[in-house]
Amino acid sequence: MKPLHGKIALVAGATRGAGRGIAIELGAAGATVYVTGRTTRTQLSEYNRPETIEETAELVTKAGGLGIAVQVDHLVPEQVQALVNRIEEEQGRLDILVNDIWGGEYLVEWNVPVWEHSLEKGFRLLRLAIDTHLITNHYALPLLIKSKNGLIVEMTDGTAEYNQEHYRLSIYYDMAKTSIIRMAWALAQEVKPYECAAVSLTPGWLRSEIMLEHFKVTEENWQHAASEEPHFLISxxxxxxxxxxxxLAGDPDVTRWNGQSLSSGQLAQVYGFTDVDGSRPNCMPYLVEVMEAGKPADVSGYR
Incomplete structure (x- = not known):
């Protein structure tokens, strides 16, 4: 039997990128996964990109789980409440909540000081990155805390340690990603009495659809991007x-991680999983010890 058979998950913000990858892997482990986002086959979001929640749901089912696509704008409380009501009516429980809602790629003005950065874009970014998570937690957690060992994963960029020591090249981006880490820590205090856990989690250098397009490569030939950016080999x-x-969702002792800031590479060392190519990249120390140290690209010992 698959380890997450019978478990009910909600991946909020699963249209593309990390959210899609998370939804697929929860499906591969046997979970029923509700995947949400704004882009459907009949309606585009402000991203104006081709990926859809229906595609994600189909990939979840193909992987071995059950994918259920629900169009939701997580800035609209009524839509989030309706989503959770539907999950409760259809499943009666919620075991895993992954808050991966983001939406700020095209709003960040990198290396632009706050007095020059667009206020409109900055505030929109913060609403998409923070308010959406708070709204989703408000409505989803009363259902989740009914399940022992319920898990909340707040997706971010960077660990607490890394973000404390590094400016993330935009005050708005810095605030957004660091706020999510603190949010997970605060949630941990609130769900602890219910034997549930909340963590923040960062991927390393993620080969999202947008990142692959930036380097003009695909997931099949992504290594070719190393000719332009040698450090991309850690991705x-x-x-x-x-x-x-x-x-994490399959760990019966998941509460040991409650409140912690985690990374994909760190957890791979603990749980023994690998990436799709069989490697085990550990990006966060590589960023500091190789990239920021000015050393030539060399993933030996980090992949």
């Missing part, structure tokens, strides 16, 4: 962080 597929979430 990881979205399925890798998905396997990190699946490992």
């Amino acid at each position: 990881e597929s979205p399925r890798y962080v998905g396997r990190a979430v699946a490992a």
Whole structure:
């Protein structure tokens, strides 16, 4: 029997990127996965991208689980409440909540000081990155805490240690990603009495659809991007962080991680999973010890 058979998951923000990879891997472990986002086959979001929640749901089912696509704008409380009501009516429980809602790629103005950065874009970014998570937690957690060992995963960029020591090249991006880490820690205090766990989780250098397009490569030939950016060899597929979430969700002692800031590479060392190519990238120490140290690209010992 698959380790997450019978478990009910909600991956909020699963249209593409890490959210899609997480949803697929939860499905591969046997879970029923509700996948949400704004882009469907009949309606585009402000991203104006081709990926859809229906595609994600189909990939979840193909992997061995059951994918259920629900169009939700997580900034609209009524839509989130309706989503959770539907999950409760159809399943009667919620075991795993992954908050991967983001939406800020095209709003960040990198290396632009706050006095020059667009206020409109900055505030929109913060609403998409933080308010969505708070709204989703508000409505979903009353259902989740009914399940012993319920798991909340707040997806972010960077660990607590890394973000404390590094400016993330935009005050709005810095605030968004660091706030999610703190949010997970605060949630941990609130769900602890219910024997549930909340963590923040970061992937390494993620080969999202947008990142692959940036380097003009595909997941099949991504190594070719190393000719332009040699350090890209440390990158990881979205399925890798998905396997990190699946490992946490299948851990009967998951509360040992409560409140912690985790990375995909760190959890791979603990749980023994690999990326889709059989490697085990550990990006966070590589960033500091190789990239930021000015050393030539060399993933030996980090992959």
